[in-house]
Amino acid sequence: MLLLFCAFMCPCFWPRGRNVAEQPVLGNDMVSMDSSSSFDTSSKSQKRAGTPRHVPPSPSRFSLSSEISPGPFHVNVSQIAKATHYFSESHKIGEGGFGTVYKAVLPDGRVVAVKRAKKEHFASLRTEFSNEVDLLAKIEHRSLVKLVDYIDQENEKIIITEYVPNGTLREHLDGQHGKILSFSERLEIAIDVAHGLTYLHLYAEKTIIHRDVKSSNILLTENLRAKVADFGFARTSPTDNDQTHISTKVKGTVGYLDPEYYRTYQLTPKSDVFSYGILLLEILSGRRPVDGKKPPSERITVKWAIKIFREGNVQDILDPLRILSLAFRCAANTRVNRPAMKEVVEELWEIRRAYTQSLNHD
Numbered sequence: 001m002l003l004l005f006c007a008f009m010c011p012c013f014w015p016r017g018r019n020v021a022e023q024p025v026l027g028n029d030m031v032s033m034d035s036s037s038s039f040d041t042s043s044k045s046q047k048r049a050g051t052p053r054h055v056p057p058s059p060s061r062f063s064l065s066s067e068i069s070p071g072p073f074h075v076n077v078s079q080i081a082k083a084t085h086y087f088s089e090s091h092k093i094g095e096g097g098f099g100t101v102y103k104a105v106l107p108d109g110r111v112v113a114v115k116r117a118k119k120e121h122f123a124s125l126r127t128e129f130s131n132e133v134d135l136l137a138k139i140e141h142r143s144l145v146k147l148v149d150y151i152d153q154e155n156e157k158i159i160i161t162e163y164v165p166n167g168t169l170r171e172h173l174d175g176q177h178g179k180i181l182s183f184s185e186r187l188e189i190a191i192d193v194a195h196g197l198t199y200l201h202l203y204a205e206k207t208i209i210h211r212d213v214k215s216s217n218i219l220l221t222e223n224l225r226a227k228v229a230d231f232g233f234a235r236t237s238p239t240d241n242d243q244t245h246i247s248t249k250v251k252g253t254v255g256y257l258d259p260e261y262y263r264t265y266q267l268t269p270k271s272d273v274f275s276y277g278i279l280l281l282e283i284l285s286g287r288r289p290v291d292g293k294k295p296p297s298e299r300i301t302v303k304w305a306i307k308i309f310r311e312g313n314v315q316d317i318l319d320p321l322r323i324l325s326l327a328f329r330c331a332a333n334t335r336v337n338r339p340a341m342k343e344v345v346e347e348l349w350e351i352r353r354a355y356t357q358s359l360n361h362d
């Protein structure tokens with residue numbers, strides 16, 4: 001049986017997109033899902049398989065403490081309550097199945113997002129919450145949402161992260177922020193996300209697999225730099241070697257979910273690469289990965305895009321062809337055919353270089 005739920009800090013926490021899509025990719029079991037909901041196929045505890053062959057990171061390069069560095073001080077509940085005007089509606093910026101997100105200004109002036117879990121979900125949150133806190137505490141990258149502090153008490157579970165002011169990538173693709181994103185803005189966003197994921201896969205203390213890469217989990221700054229958010233589903237992996245994997249229940253979002261992972265329960269960083277490929281198509285086309293409003297032949301964006309691509313109907317919008325073919329390679333059905341995130345980044349750099357050059361020649 002498939003037990004579906006949204007995880008704390010997951011998409012349900014961010015304002016939802018309007019179009020609720022269907023779920024043809026995963027069949028009829030998932031009828032209650034929309035394309036922006038994350039899901040989870042089991043309520044059982046996860047177990048790990050394979051031999052951990054983690055190479056100890058070199059201290060100079062990876063000297064990341066597993067302890068939280070809360071900045072100049074640790075906040076307590078009463079300070080957070082005050083900073084959010086006692087969790088008032090006026091400070092609310094998002095709502096989800098497991099809790100509410102508020103914007104707040106800490107006593108030291110930092111603007112933060114405060115994610116407060118609802119009490120009735122504490123039990124089911126136990127692993128997601130500590131998982132997210134533990135992983136966020138270990139990462140430090142411009143393209144990843146940063147943990148500021150957290151409160152984990154009997155009666156209060158709160159995660160405080162940096163506040164990223166310009167909403168989600170999905171909102172921007174939907175035109176909810178007015179201006180349509182330009183090609184170079186899209187390219188920069190794609191590169192930022194690829195940088196963040198490369199860091200998680202290769203340079204974090206341990207390999208981290210995000211497992212829920214999607215446009216509603218990408219937040220944009222005022223300058224339209226992208227930051228990957230929502231680590232509630234993220235997993236550390238014993239190695240970055242593709243041969244080994246974690247056997248685990250399937251979590252993710254319909255439309256972005258690696259079909260090989262779905263079939264075999266084997267999770268590797270290439271599952272993020274698949275989701276990234278779908279995201280790249282979404283960035284290029286503006287279309288959701290699955291759009292139930294479209295005629296059946298066009299419903300699944302990656303299939304639709306491959307068809308258009310084969311027919312040679314791709315509009316002459318700058319240099320989408322290379323990015324498209326990169327997206328297709330990322331979204332390959334089998335992971336051996338997918339590039340690593342690092343190769344994706346390198347190719348995007350090359351595309352950017354060529355694009356900048358073509359602008360200068362105009």
Ligand SMILES: *[C@@H]1O[C@H](CO)[C@@H](O)[C@H](O)[C@H]1NC(C)=O
Nearest residue numbers: 073074075076077078079107
């Ligand atoms: C919270 O921290 C503030 C500032 O350090 C302090 O004045 C206050 O007494 C604390 N409140 C509680 C309930 O611990």
Ligand SMILES: *[C@@H]1O[C@H](CO)[C@@H](O)[C@H](O)[C@H]1NC(C)=O
Nearest residue numbers: 165166177178179221222224
């Ligand atoms: C968000 O992005 C738009 C461009 O789409 C920009 O004009 C605006 O200033 C940004 N900042 C905020 C806070 O909306």
